[in-house]
Structures are given as C-alpha cells and as structure tokens.
Amino acid sequence: MKRHILIVEDEAHLAEALAHNLQFEGYLTTVAHDGEEGLRLAQTMSFDLIILDIMMPKLDGLEVCRRLRSTGNRVPILFLTAKSSDADRLLGLKVGADDYVAKPFLLEELILRIQGIFRRQDWYQRPLDEQEVYRFGDNEINFRTFQATAHGRTITLTEKECMLMKLLVERQNQVVSREEILERVWGYRFSTSSRTIDNFIVRLRRYFEENPKRPRHIHSVRGVGYRFTPEPPGE
Numbered sequence: 001m002k003r004h005i006l007i008v009e010d011e012a013h014l015a016e017a018l019a020h021n022l023q024f025e026g027y028l029t030t031v032a033h034d035g036e037e038g039l040r041l042a043q044t045m046s047f048d049l050i051i052l053d054i055m056m057p058k059l060d061g062l063e064v065c066r067r068l069r070s071t072g073n074r075v076p077i078l079f080l081t082a083k084s085s086d087a088d089r090l091l092g093l094k095v096g097a098d099d100y101v102a103k104p105f106l107l108e109e110l111i112l113r114i115q116g117i118f119r120r121q122d123w124y125q126r127p128l129d130e131q132e133v134y135r136f137g138d139n140e141i142n143f144r145t146f147q148a149t150a151h152g153r154t155i156t157l158t159e160k161e162c163m164l165m166k167l168l169v170e171r172q173n174q175v176v177s178r179e180e181i182l183e184r185v186w187g188y189r190f191s192t193s194s195r196t197i198d199n200f201i202v203r204l205r206r207y208f209e210e211n212p213k214r215p216r217h218i219h220s221v222r223g224v225g226y227r228f229t230p231e232p233p234g235e
Helices: 012-024 035-044 061-070 087-093 107-125 161-169 178-188 189-209
Strands: 004-008 028-032 047-051 077-081 099-102 135-137 138-141 146-150 151-156 176-178 219-220 225-228
Touching: 004 012, 004 035, 012 035, 012 107, 012 151, 028 035, 035 061, 061 077, 077 107, 099 107, 107 138, 107 161, 107 178, 146 189, 161 178, 161 189, 161 225, 176 178, 178 189, 178 225, 189 219, 189 225
Parallel strands: 004 028, 004 047, 047 077, 077 099
Antiparallel strands: 135 138, 138 146, 146 151, 176 225, 219 225
C-alpha cells in the first residue's frame, strides 16, 4: 500500500512541485495551503507523514504540530522552513517534529529524510519480543501505547522517549554511542543536537530511577554514550 503524505505549504508552486516529485517516487499526496486547512485535514484523514512549513498564514506550523501532539496524534512530521538555526531546529524537535529541512533544499536530501523517517518508524513498530509490555525493576513500558508505569505512577511517554528507551532496551548491557542514538532516534548527526539526548536521558531517569542522581538502569559512559542495565549486578 502506498504511503500518504500531507504537504502543508503556502507557496503554491513549491507545494505543487513537491506533490509531483513525491508522486513520482511512489507516494500519494494531499496539499494544504495554510495551517488551518492542514490541521483540519490532519485531524480528519489518515496520513503516514506530514511535511509542514512553519511560516504560514492563519496558523503557523509550530502551532499545528503542538495541537496535533496535544491530542495524541503521532503522525511523523517533517518541518520544511526558511529558518535554519540550531535554536529553530531544536524548537521544532521540542514541539514534536521528527525531522527538519531548511529552505532552500535539494530534492534528493528531502527524499532521503522522508525515507529515514519511514525507516525509523518501521524499526520502532517491530516488537521487542512476544510480550507487549517490557518490565524492568519496578517499571514497565508498553511501546505500542506509549504508556508506562514507574514506581506506582502512570506516565504517558512521548514518541522520542519511547524510541530512545526501545533502542537502549534492544541493546541492553551494551554501550550505545551518542552518534547511533542521534541517527536511530532523530536521524541526525549534528553535534549540537547531542544536548537533546542529555535532556531526554534526564527525563527518563526521573521517570524510571528511584534516585536519578545514582541511576541503577540508565548509565552514562563518559565520552561514548549510554548503557541500559535491566537488572543491576548483584540483584
């Protein structure tokens, strides 16, 4: 079945060119020319990916993304925008985007980014094992529903939090480099984005560690990356 991509872009010529080229690559496309129309379509139709401009009339792309994520819509979102600073990129990721391409861009790069999003999505959807819920210590995570229980509390994880935990769990007792985390979870190798990993690790420790300052499960390996230990030695 062909994947369906929603293009939300107020520059008509660019939107039409994108739609034409993506159709040539084998995707189905739908086009919206402002944020309000894009939000309505995203809420009433099913898409596999949204390409979302940030600076648009009626409703900007950041707000469209915020509203979709606030209602639990987890469709992958790729921001396409003239803003290209590291701060803008990190803001886009913070509100829930999966990737970020700055204008002007090469069509080949955009296609590779789209393929990367679908590749990460396919990887995440592969089950860890036959069990739907993964348990460690006093914690459990349902990677399908994004729900977790930690020390008696129920937590709704973000998609990136779940993807990061899934990667660490898959490689349990092994060191996972920061570079691999950036590529597998975010699709990036930008050095500045590595701070994003630190912030996510801090949040995961707050969720799942009894004492986040002395973690038993999610360990830092200085200068390399992180290691997940489901059962600390001696237990």
